[in-house]
Amino acid sequence: MNLERVRWLIIGASGHGRSLAAVIRGRGDTVAAVSDVSFADSLPEELAALRENAPFLSGHSAGVRYFTDDGAALAFAVDQSLSIAIGIGDNAVRARVASSILGEPRFAALLQPLIAATASVDATAALGRLSQVCEHAHIGPLARIDDAAVVNTGAIVEHEAEVGAGSHIAPAAVLLGAASVGQQVFVGSGARILPGVSVGDGALLGAGAVANRPLAGMTTYVGVPAKPSKSTKGLSVDV
Incomplete structure (x- = not known):
């Protein structure tokens, strides 16, 4: 506090x-x-x-x-x-x-980060300007949250994972160790990105989906394992 x-x-x-x-x-x-x-x-x-x-x-x-x-x-x-x-x-x-x-x-x-009192942020994590870590979220060792990114309620960004500028990690979503998402990615509620898996700029991972392999940008993915649903071509990623 x-x-x-x-x-x-x-x-x-x-x-x-x-x-x-x-x-x-x-x-x-x-x-x-x-x-x-x-x-x-x-x-x-x-x-x-x-x-x-x-x-x-x-x-x-x-x-x-x-x-x-x-x-x-x-x-x-x-x-x-x-x-x-x-x-x-x-x-x-x-x-x-x-x-x-x-x-x-x-x-x-x-432009300090906004970090909830109930959030857990490791001292070695890096938080960008205008970033947000909401209630009961967890940011692990050596994780990186870039400018204007949101880690929403109860989400987890584990050790060495990276959240690109302007991305939004929705409530209860999880990035496991060394996973990474690019700029303006939306990771839906309850979705999982497995260790070391990357998600490209502008992608959308649907609620409850599981990314077990690298996912290209500008595409919507759903399911377990996550598979392409439609393109999101034209989404701005200029943060």
Whole structure:
């Protein structure tokens, strides 16, 4: 648990954004601001009363600032020295948001990883900027989690495994020792990647699938063992 509380800006108020708010509260930190275009549909005085926004509220703060424009929210983050988290689960959308933030030197000091209090992260693991390790996840020795990657609730990234930039390891998914996924890979809930197996950029591994051999990028895989289902050609991998 943090001894010094951190104040956060969350970009995105989707379900994943609300999950990050829970991670932040669990650390003893504060959600200070949230940015989402959907807020434009509500009057400022109505926002705090919306049920779906309740997770963003915190007893550690007098109130949360809501923004409809990411640029204005990021300027507020710089002014207030808020750490930044991207509450967007979709890889391609998160990549676009992350690329605009990672390329700006003025945000550099605000880009610490967001690690849940209940997560286990080995001291030798490397975590990139804007990366996220959610509740009860485990990151093993010498593992690498690159920029803007998500290791979601209860997922496991074992020793020497690698998660590429912008990838999303869904709840309860597992990368076993020295397994690796490229950029913007989605590993579905409960999926397994066996030791030393690699998955190429932009691939999607369906829920419960098991990768027991190297998998090419830009393809959807399902089943046990995982087999191609369809191409995902055109997916952005520019994080």
